[in-house]
Amino acid sequence: MGPNGAGKSTAVSLMLGLRDPDAGTVRILNGPAEQAVRAGRVGAMLQSSGLPPGLQARELVNFVRTLYPSPLPLQELLAQTGCAEFATRPVERLSGGQVQRLRFAMAMAGNPELLFLDEPTTGFDVETRRRFWASIHAFTRSGRTVLFATHYLEEADAVADRILVIQRGRVVADGSATSIKATAGGRFIRFRYNAPNPERLETLDGVTKVELEEDRVRLWTANSDATIRDLVHSGIPFADLEIGGAGLEEAFLTLVNAEGEVR
């Protein structure tokens, strides 16, 4: 994840061996990127790829299949990627969303161990997007890895097990959606509180800040689970407890802006 120009596509290009790093080396699947690509262990959906005219969708997908040592069966592949309904249509007559699905089918064709997707859902409607991520989930359940670049924060939040936020070519955060939200602002616990001396709340486990509202108090915490456990054990009276957090979007903006200020 990262703002435009952060280096998402460049990172993907490096990992696919499409570009050489200025310094250092890139290794994926225990070897140089190019080796993994040539061996057919990797699939990729790049941001833009014009398709050659004069072919049916299924012909193109089938051609890509034949390049790999152990491809997915054609019918299964077409069905899984939502291409079956336009399989016999010429590629030059497909809609934007259909082209995107076809490109997804080409990335999946070789049944890869590692799948790269560079902003894959651009041009998808809501339903297509939902089906797309469902098939990605089915793919990862078989023990394989998907790495995707996106600027849709909800997508990263809902789908990714691990998020790397990059800014100006550097990793500024790395973790689960929850931990990234926590590093940039954390979560809060809010409850009705009308006992005296609220200072004692500051000593609860994980609390970073206490905000008093009319009849409620809001505790910002780096670890909401620990704070609640401590709150219950401490015997402090509370009612109507809510837990919330800064959204991934706020976390993202905080991270990206902080990095901007450093420079």
Place this chain on the structure above:
Amino acid sequence: MNGFWSYLSLETRRTLRNGRYLVFTLGFPAGFYLLFTMLYGKEASGTGYNFDTIYMVSMAAYGALGAALNSNSVALATERAGGWSRQLRVTPLGPMAYVLGKMATAVLMALPALVLVSLLGVLLHHVQMPLSDWGIFLAATWIGTIPFALLGILMGYALDPQSAQGGMMIVYFGLSILGGMWFPYQIMPHAMQVMARILPSYHFAALGWNATSGQGIGWGNVAILAAYTLLFALGAMRAYRRDEARQYA
């Protein structure tokens, strides 16, 4: 050479469905052959040879040249610009298999024009010659498309899609007209004859003219074509490397 045959088969199917290919490399040579042999009859003025045979060779060479040049240049430039060649690079198809697949497609696609125009010659104008002459003519005109396929690759790597389109047309018509395929070399003004002798296309067509007039293999023409093949191969390699360095370094 992972995927070379798959790629060749894909590209062949695409080419055979391409209307431009069918019109330019089959329709035009066949049409011109019928038109001009009907206009000029058996003996064309000043050539001294049987015009039906000479023009059969010229049009077969013209179609084959068009196919060899056409298949690569514009498609390659478009695929580089549009990202298709990039997408193929993230599959096991290596960059060399991609280029060689294009090369092989171009040479293979030169064959239909050669066969079609020859068939017209035999069936409509009863062109006759010893089998060995047919063999030399067909083989030489087919193998002789290699330098033009390389020239197509060179243009495809060196130019953007728009200039490749225009450049290909200029090169195609320049080579075929000035090379003596449209109008016989013998009736050209002297200056044009000098020009023709510099161009690879004249020596390419001359292989067929020699063979079909019983003169066997023109080794001088072969030598000049070999030199052009080397030149275009080096040029294509250079353009390829430059593109590699710019896009993938």
